[in-house]
Amino acid sequence: MFSSLEQLVQxxxxxxxxxxTIATTTVYLAARLQKPLLLEGPAGSGKTQxxxxxxxxxxxxxxxxxxxxxxxxxxxxxxxDEPLQRLCVExxxxxxxxxWESLRTELHGQQFFxxxxxLRALRCERPCVLLIDELDKVDHAFEALLLEMLxxxxxxxxxxxxxxxxxxxxxxxxSNEERRIGxxxxxxxxxxxxxxxxxxxxxxxxxxxxxxxxxEFHAGxxxxxxxxxxxxxxxxxxxxxxxxxAQALKVLGSEQITxxxxxxxxxxxxxxxxxxxxxxxxxxxASLIFDAQQYSAEALRGRAx
Numbered sequence: 649m650f651s652s653l654e655q656l657v658q659x660x661x662x663x664x665x666x667x668x669t670i671a672t673t674t675v676y677l678a679a680r681l682q683k684p685l686l687l688e689g690p691a692g693s694g695k696t697q698x699x700x701x702x703x704x705x706x707x708x709x710x711x712x713x714x715x716x717x718x719x720x721x722x723x724x725x726x727x728x729d730e731p732l733q734r735l736c737v738e739x740x741x742x743x744x745x746x747x748w749e750s751l752r753t754e755l756h757g758q759q760f761f762x763x764x765x766x767l768r769a770l771r772c773e774r775p776c777v778l779l780i781d782e783l784d785k786v787d788h789a790f791e792a793l794l795l796e797m798l799x800x801x802x803x804x805x806x807x808x809x810x811x812x813x814x815x816x817x818x819x820x821x822x823s824n825e826e827r828r829i830g831x832x833x834x835x836x837x838x839x840x841x842x843x844x845x846x847x848x849x850x851x852x853x854x855x856x857x858x859x860x861x862x863x864e865f866h867a868g869x870x871x872x873x874x875x876x877x878x879x880x881x882x883x884x885x886x887x888x889x890x891x892x893x894a895q896a897l898k899v900l901g902s903e904q905i906t907x908x909x910x911x912x913x914x915x916x917x918x919x920x921x922x923x924x925x926x927x928x929x930x931x932x933x934a935s936l937i938f939d940a941q942q943y944s945a946e947a948l949r950g951r952a953x
Contacts, residue, residue: 649706649708649775650679656672656679656705659704660702661856662705663704664857666845666849666853670840671698675702675840678818679818682816683837684798684833684837685821686821686837687823688824688839688841689824689841690824690844690884692844692884692886693842693844693887694842694845694886694887695822697888699777699779699781702820706775709777710778711772711776711778711817713765719785723764724790724793725763726761726762726767726805727762728761728807728808729761729762733755736755736760737751737755756807766794767805769817770811770813770814770815772815772817773814773815774815775816777817777820778817778818780794780822782823783829783833784824784825785827791832795832795833798819798833821833821837845870847943847944847947850870854869854891858894858895863948864904865894865904866947868903868941869893870944871943872890872905872936874943879926881918883923889916907934907937914927
């Protein structure tokens with residue numbers, strides 16, 4: 649997917665994703681050695697976005713399997729299209745000399761199988777990015793169905809047979825650590841811990857999205873992000889939510905957040921009633937802004953250094 653580590657770094661940055669040396673090197677090795685990449689860390693730290701950034705950097709597509717409690721094999725791999733099979737049988741039955749054995753074989757062919765994201769990823773003519781998102785929401789039984797694919801790059805599907813990969817996808821597994829991912833998957837994967845970025849790095853990320861703003865504005869957004877995440881909120885802001893806030897401030901024509909902007913910005917900052925009430929405390933928002941200013945100053949000093 650990438651001819652060199654330097655090319656990957658440049659292309660990731662071009663897609664708006666800034667990662668440290670450890671992360672970019674691990675991504676590069678996973679791509680070259682065709683190993684899955686397991687990303688763990690808090691929600692909103694940029695795990696999913698890394699998969700999309702790699703796809704953009706490689707000029708390829710993303711097949712995404714969004715995990716949730718109760719997801720089954722059919723949603724991950726696919727299933728036979730029964731209405732289409734019935735229609736085929738009805739049309740064939742009108743013929744006077746039907747070879748029913750051949751018809752049965754035909755009905756269990758790939759043309760009658762509606763592929764899910766796992767099978768679509770194996771069918772790609774050129775390597776895609778297969779994102780298996782929030783794997784910690786499923787149980788160990790569901791994890792087990794991934795093992796064949798991640799070991800020998802094929803899927804054994806009842807009645808359809810064994811489907812081998814046309815190309816080997818770049819697989820990204822993400823986890824918010826609601827449940828521990830099993831050891832068999834961990835052994836097959838390279839592992840990266842993804843935390844929220846430092847204030848200095850988040851200022852860089854904001855700068856990529858708002859290049860016409862000042863360094864002080866970029867540091868201010870990063871400082872506010874760090875302050876909010878240090879407030880023990882139920883839903884601390886993700887990197888993408890901070891970027892949304894930066895864009896909103898640009899629309900409002902503001903380069904700085906002040907305590908009197910609380911009510912206007914509250915719908916952007918609080919995602920639960922508990923967090924909203926916390927920010928509505930008499931001195932809560934003013935205290936938050938004070939903390940954000942201290943972190944912003946640190947980010948600016950770090951940039952100058």
